[in-house]
Amino acid sequence: MEEMLTIGLSALAATLRVATPLVFCAMAGLVSERAGVIDIGLEGKMLAAAFTSASVAAVSGSALIALLAAMALATLLGLLHGFACITHRGDQVVSGVAINIIAAGLTAVLGIHWFGRGGQTPDLPVEARFMPVLPVSATDAGAALPLRFLAEVLGGHNLLVYLAFLLVPLVWWLIGSSRFGLRLRAVGENPEVVDTAGISVEWLRYRAVMICGALCGMAGTYLAIAQNAAFTPNMTAGQGFIALAAMIFGKWRAFPALAACLLFGFLDAVAIRLQGVEIAGIGQVPVQLIQALPYILTVILLAGFIGRAVAPKAIGQPYLKER
Amino acid sequence: MRTFFGAASVAAAVLIGAIGAGAQTAPQPAVVYDAGGKFDKSFNEAAYNGIERFRKETGGTYLEFEVNNDAQREQAFRRMAQRGASPIIGIGFAQAPAIRKVAAEFPKVSFTIIDSVIDLPNVQSVVFKEHEGSFLVGALAVMASKTGKVGFVGGMDVPLIRRFQCGYEQGAKHVDAKAEVIANMTGTTPAAWNDPTRGAELAKGQFARGVDVVFAAAGGTGLGVYQAAKDGKRLAIGVDSNQNHLHPGTMLTSMLKRVDTAVYAAARTAREGKWVPGTTSLGLAEGGIDWALDEHNARIVSAQMKERLEKIKADIIAGRIKVHDYMSNSACRS
Numbered sequence: 001m002e003e004m005l006t007i008g009l010s011a012l013a014a015t016l017r018v019a020t021p022l023v024f025c026a027m028a029g030l031v032s033e034r035a036g037v038i039d040i041g042l043e044g045k046m047l048a049a050a051f052t053s054a055s056v057a058a059v060s061g062s063a064l065i066a067l068l069a070a071m072a073l074a075t076l077l078g079l080l081h082g083f084a085c086i087t088h089r090g091d092q093v094v095s096g097v098a099i100n101i102i103a104a105g106l107t108a109v110l111g112i113h114w115f116g117r118g119g120q121t122p123d124l125p126v127e128a129r130f131m132p133v134l135p136v137s138a139t140d141a142g143a144a145l146p147l148r149f150l151a152e153v154l155g156g157h158n159l160l161v162y163l164a165f166l167l168v169p170l171v172w173w174l175i176g177s178s179r180f181g182l183r184l185r186a187v188g189e190n191p192e193v194v195d196t197a198g199i200s201v202e203w204l205r206y207r208a209v210m211i212c213g214a215l216c217g218m219a220g221t222y223l224a225i226a227q228n229a230a231f232t233p234n235m236t237a238g239q240g241f242i243a244l245a246a247m248i249f250g251k252w253r254a255f256p257a258l259a260a261c262l263l264f265g266f267l268d269a270v271a272i273r274l275q276g277v278e279i280a281g282i283g284q285v286p287v288q289l290i291q292a293l294p295y296i297l298t299v300i301l302l303a304g305f306i307g308r309a310v311a312p313k314a315i316g317q318p319y320l321k322e323r
Numbered sequence: 324m325r326t327f328f329g330a331a332s333v334a335a336a337v338l339i340g341a342i343g344a345g346a347q348t349a350p351q352p353a354v355v356y357d358a359g360g361k362f363d364k365s366f367n368e369a370a371y372n373g374i375e376r377f378r379k380e381t382g383g384t385y386l387e388f389e390v391n392n393d394a395q396r397e398q399a400f401r402r403m404a405q406r407g408a409s410p411i412i413g414i415g416f417a418q419a420p421a422i423r424k425v426a427a428e429f430p431k432v433s434f435t436i437i438d439s440v441i442d443l444p445n446v447q448s449v450v451f452k453e454h455e456g457s458f459l460v461g462a463l464a465v466m467a468s469k470t471g472k473v474g475f476v477g478g479m480d481v482p483l484i485r486r487f488q489c490g491y492e493q494g495a496k497h498v499d500a501k502a503e504v505i506a507n508m509t510g511t512t513p514a515a516w517n518d519p520t521r522g523a524e525l526a527k528g529q530f531a532r533g534v535d536v537v538f539a540a541a542g543g544t545g546l547g548v549y550q551a552a553k554d555g556k557r558l559a560i561g562v563d564s565n566q567n568h569l570h571p572g573t574m575l576t577s578m579l580k581r582v583d584t585a586v587y588a589a590a591r592t593a594r595e596g597k598w599v600p601g602t603t604s605l606g607l608a609e610g611g612i613d614w615a616l617d618e619h620n621a622r623i624v625s626a627q628m629k630e631r632l633e634k635i636k637a638d639i640i641a642g643r644i645k646v647h648d649y650m651s652n653s654a655c656r657s
Contacts, residue, residue: 003532010531014524118362118389123550123569131554152531228519229550232543233360235520272521273528275507288480288511 005145007277011269012153016161017227019265021046021236023164024219025243026250026257027171028212032078034175034252035208036188036314040096041081042216043240044103049074049220051107054121054231055114057128057224066128066225071217077103078213079206086205089318100240108233119233121224130158130226160222165258167215172254184208188312191319201319216240249302251309263301267294352377352590353386353408355399357415358513359478359542361389366542366563366582370414370437373586381594393513396421404429410447410593412586413437416483417513422446433598435589437582438483440602447599449585452606453483454490455639456578457538458646459607459614460560461494462635464536465502466628467558467575472503474534476525476548478541479515480508482650487540487562489649497635497644505529509544519547526551526559536560536575549574558623567619575623577615581605608640 025042032039049070057066077099084095111119134155175181183204186194191201223239224231242264250257274290354374356367374385386408388399400421403411410433413422419439426434426443433445440448464473475491477484488506495502507525509515522544526537530551537552538560539545545562546569552559553570561567561577568574585605592598605611614632616624638644649655 006532007528010528013531014528017527018524118360120362223520228523228547230519230546232517232519232546237514237518237520269524269528272507272524291511 007273009148009152011266011273012149013156014269014272015262015266016153016157016165017265018268019261020161020164020227021219021222021239022243022246022261022264023168023258024215024222025240026247026261027167027254028215028219029244029247030171030252030254030257031175031184031215032208032212033247033315034188034312035184035205036191036312036317036319037082037085037205037209037212038092038096038316039081039209039212040093040244041077041099041103041240042212042243043236043238044096044100045074045077045213045216046220046223046240047100047107047234047236048077048103049217050224050235051103051111051121051220051231053217053221054124054224055111057124058115058122061125061128063128063130063225067130067218067221070221070224071214074217074220075210075213078209078216081213082206082209085318086202086209089320092316092318104234107231111231111233119231121231124225124229128225129229130160130222132156132158133162158222158226160218160226163218164222168254168258175254180207185312187319188314191314195319195321201321205319219243248309248311252312264294264298267297350407350409350593351384351386352593353388353403353406353411354586355396355403355411355413355418356387356389357417357516357542358390358392359516361387363517363543363546364564364566364569365545365561366580367414369564369580369582370412370586372564373583374412374590376583376587377590377594381591383590383594385590390418393417397424400425400434401428404432407432409433410435410589410598412589414582414586415439416481433593433600435586437585444600447589448602449589450602450604451580451582451611452604452646452648453487453540453578453580453612454493454646454648455607456580456612456614457487457490457540458494458497458639458644459632459636460538460576460578461491461504462498463494463576463614463624463628463632464491464538464558464560465495465498466631467623468502468536470533470535471499471501472505472533472535474526474529474537475504475506476522476529476537476539476541476545477506477508478510478544479513480511482653484508484540485655486649487538489655490646491538492655493646494635505532505534509541516542516544518544519550522547523551526557527555530555530557538562538578540578561615565615565617567615567617571619572622574620576620579613579615581611581613584611607636 029039029042052073053066053070056069081095084090085092108119115121187204195201246260247257249260271290359367361367361371412435414437416439422434422436423441426446435447437449475488492504495504526548536558539548540562549559549569553573558575560575563580566577
């Protein structure tokens with residue numbers, strides 16, 4: 001019993017750690033797609049940001065400078081995406097895929113060229129990383145459950161984890177209640193109306209892809225210098241796409257998207273912890289089955305419980321101003 | 324997209340190969356690394372160090388290729404054989420099917436495979452008794468542990484890694500019959516060799532259950548495990564290469580598997596015309612397996628621990644301690 005409780009608490013703590021990059025990316029994608037710009041390039045922006053933050057942290061020794069540099073670079077990539085598909089009305093999916101390919105190739109090549117370690121960046125010292133804000137002492141097993149929950153699940157994370165979860169209500173408010181958000185949604189649903197009202201569709205969409213880029217920058221920074229201590233080639237491992245799925249899962253809304261991210265994170269954390277553990281009545285479950293569990297559950301949930309997800313109406317369509 | 328990168332990396336490797344080739348008459352060796360990547364600071368890097376030693380000592384050149392996905396393996400070996408490389412050294416058991424096929428097609432070319440046995444007249448197989456080394460570090464782990472719980476993080480769930488795990492468990496129980504070993508595998512695909520993020524999560528999961536010494540036999544994934552141990556102020560044990568220098572102070576030791584020596588020997592003997600096919604099995608007695616003690620971990624390994632471990636090592640070599648090999652019967656008990 002005690003063992004199961006410990007495993008459960010550590011799985012919840014891991015859920016938050018694993019879900020953090022997904023939350024950043026899902027919120028990034030949400031802002032962009034609500035403005036009508038599809039963003040397949042979350043993965044690439046996150047990867048490029050991870051590389052930037054790890055490199056900058058290795059050179060400058062400052063986690064904060066690394067974060068800013070990564071956000072700046074990912075914003076630039078967002079602008080590139082915008083330039084291709086807002087200004088030049090290119091295909092948004094193609095542009096996003098291009099960004100993914102550029103990021104995967106360029107990070108490896110530059111990494112090999114600069115650091116000569118097969119694409120890895122140098123290991124970072126503690127000062128150049130985001131470390132847990134509140135050093136949590138291990139609570140003894142006898143402590144009350146709420147106290148243990150507070151200490152072991154909510155405590156002991158780094159700044160970016162808390163930032164990610166604070167970001168969700170912020171995005172919810174921004175999209176749902178602010179004037180900027182109202183216009184953003186209008187641009188994603190019916191850009192003609194916004195244009196008629198004398199507001200620039202292009203500038204609104206540009207702001208959306210810039211916000212999207214900056215958030216992807218935070219996700220990449222988290223991966224490279226908070227969760228790990230160096231960049232390794234292709235370290236995002238498809239998380240950008242999982243975040244994209246989570247956002248669609250959450251029907252382009254902030255809190256449901258958060259729930260989807262947490263679900264993916266939780267399934268992953270549980271899969272890790274259930275390995276080799278005897279489950280009462282079943283015995284030891286094969287590794288293969290446990291690792292398939294997240295996918296099986298995703299399919300069941302998608303097929304059975306989520307229902308139809310309706311995208312913003314003008315998504316993927318470049319806006320052509322009437323002359 | 325994967326195919327695109329696959330194609331790109333094939334092109335890149337061919338290009339690199341071409342630069343290395345030059346105009347030369349003596350056959351040059353070739354190394355095909357496994358999915359962990361040449362700079363995994365562990366298994367593949369040991370092979371790289373071995374072939375680099377060959378290059379420095381003999382002045383010879385070599386061809387190399389890093390496998391990014393399974394589809395490239397056969398292609399890589401065939402390409403090396405066509406270019407006249409000999410011996411072609413395959414790093415890792417996953418290369419076995421490709422080598423078996425290509426070696427049959429090129430009976431005049433010599434092949435060496437590390438970590439697997441192929442029974443062909445032109446293939447040299449080098450295997451290691453990993454269970455012996457894992458037994459040693461398992462014993463040391465329990466000696467250093469305060470909680471009596473030690474952890475194991477494996478890479479891909481394959482018999483070879485089960486052999487590490489099984490040896491480790493035996494070593495742990497040898498020192499303290501009540502010691503608990505918590506073991507995790509990273510995955511079931513070659514991607515499991517290069518996933519430090521997941522490695523760190525596995526380690527943190529074990530720490531939460533009271534583990535304070537963790538042994539990673541997981542290639543590049545291990546880097547995440549060692550980092551997690553450092554961040555969580557626990558001890559970690561490296562594998563294959565001497566990884567003590569990665570985090571001095573929290574690396575308890577490394578289980579050495581002298582892949583570098585094996586690769587060097589294969590390349591060197593071939594150059595001198597003394598290369599022979601057949602199977603070699605290297606263990607503690609042959610110096611192919613060992614544990615690492617250097618200036619980086621001298622402070623954490625006390626004199627008593629060292630003495631006791633050396634005694635166990637001598638006992639294994641003398642046959643007084645029998646370490647069961649998982650691969651002999653696909654189970655961790657005799």
